[in-house]
Amino acid sequence: MSNLFEAAGMDDGAPRPLADRLRPRMLDEVVGQDHLLKGKGPIARMRDQGRIASMILWGPPGVGKTTIARLLAQDSGLEFEPLSAVFSGVADLKKVFERARARRQAGRGTLLFVDEIHRFNRAQQDGFLPVVEEGVITLVGATTENPSFELNAALLSRCQVLVLKRLGDEALGQLLDRAEADYGRDLPVTPEGRATLTALADGDGRYLLNLAEEVFESEPDHKLEPREIAELLQKRAPAYDKDREEHYNLISALHKAVRGSDPNAALYWLARMLGAGEDPLFLARRIVRMANEDIGLADPTAIHAALAAKDVYDFLGSPEGELALAQAVVHLACAPKSNAVYTAWKGAMKTARETGSLMPPKHILNAPTKLMKSEGYGSGYEYDNDAEGGVSGQDYFPDEMRERPVFYRPTDRGREAVIAERLERWRALRNNRRG
Known part of the structure; x- marks a missing residue:
């Protein structure tokens, strides 16, 4: 841990945020990701086999992506090289690759951790391919976005995608227990207040510890109720991005x-x-x-x-x-549900494409000229409103279509039940007329 603070010009005695003080020192201390880290989980298997494959860690904020990458490097003896795609470009990548090649010649490996890897464009993502294939680096990318949408297929094919879960109440409760142990006293909240803190965190462990630190440092003279916590803390906006x-x-x-x-x-x-x-x-x-x-x-x-x-x-x-x-x-x-019209429309569009430019039957065509009348346009047309029941039973499909398709099949739900009975009567009338 000290190397992070030395790099920032700070020593181990400098004040450190609670979330950093409680950063796990070994993978077994990571909460909420047992499906990856325990038993037959993919990362557990890698550790047992003594190999670390390149991977993409996909999950919401504050669930341990950076921590897991750092501890994987620590456990496997690889040099940990962290990069943020937000603040890095091609020049930064080249420097990392050069250092990794130099280490490799000296017999040491490099784990390159790229936070927000989806922020790199496609050309930058392609730059990882040769160094991953050659084994110059072990790539661990972290993203909050769906990799199948945001990352190149070529890069995805060389990495295993592992999904991290948002932290549940049990995992968040463990973090609060660790916070209390660090401070050496109970969190000054009621049981209902503790539940409120957990709810405000919305599955983000880092954010929960930041909230807990604010509560501890406020040093209230009594245990805070939910209403008092809401007054003390600003409510976090739900994780949401309208184009993501x-x-x-x-x-x-x-x-x-x-x-x-x-x-x-x-x-x-x-x-x-x-x-x-x-x-x-x-x-x-x-x-x-x-x-x-x-x-x-x-x-x-x-x-x-x-x-x-x-x-x-x-x-x-x-x-x-x-x-x-x-x-x-x-x-x-x-409301009662039916997708019968939706399905009928798709079927009609398909049949229309397949049948091309078939003409309507002549009896339903207008005949404004003598020539058209002589060709049989309008001959035999029956005005439906004059027919018994308001339906003549004539055929309205092209003559070349031998089979009369049924696109609309109403359900027996809601108003469509009545429509179905009506259509069945009319269908029988048309069938009788066609013989």
Whole structure:
């Protein structure tokens, strides 16, 4: 640990943040990542076999990515070279590679840790390929973004992607226990206050220790309740980036909760997105899409509710207009579901592409000229409103299509149950006419 402070011109006696004082000194002290570090976990297997493969550590902030990389270098006797992709460029990479080659000639290896590796562009990522293949470095990259979206396929093929989990309550509780041991006294909070601290951390161990340090250093004369903790600490904004993976994860969760007819879960994900600063009109557009894709004619009022919510939000703005979005989400979640129109449209598009430019049957074509009448245009057309029941049963597909495709198959849910009965009567009428 001291090398970090010596590099910054500090000695071991200098004041150090709690999160740094409690940084694990061995892999067994890392909390919350037993699926990687214990038993048959991939990193545990590497340690047992005495080899460290290049890897990408993917996970949220504050779960131990940097610590694991540092301790892997320590355990394997490799020189630890840390870099941040935010502050480094091609020149920095070249210097690291040169030092690594020199060490290799001296019989020593290098573990290059690249934080926020997804920040490097594709050309910079390609620069890792030869030194990884030659064994000049063992690369450990850390990222909070989905590697399959942000990293080159060539680089991914040379690295094992390991997923780190956000820290659960048990792991966060262990960190608070260690904080109390470091200070030599209990955290001055009630049990409810302790739970509040854990909730505020949102799975980020480093952030939890920073919060605990603020509470310790405030030296209150009594145990703090949740309300007092909220006054003492500033609440952290949820981890969310509107053009990154978390955005797509949450909108997917909202859409699937509506599709799954769970209004409570749908409201939760809606609140999560609005609380994180999502554009309400983006959500309104997605709600309209849900009404079309997942409900359709099972509840024809769903699309009107979705569009009305957009109009109300346009009129009122935030925060009052957000209630209209919530009402539309509940309406859609509680509505009977059908994707029959959505499926029918895809089928119709496919058949239209396959059949090319077939003409409509002549009896449904207009005949504004004598020539067209002589060619049979409009001959035999029956006006449906004059037919019994308002349906003549004529054929409307091209004559060349021998099979009459059925694209729309209504469900037995909601309004579509009635539609299904009606369509079956009309289908029988057409079949009888065709003989």
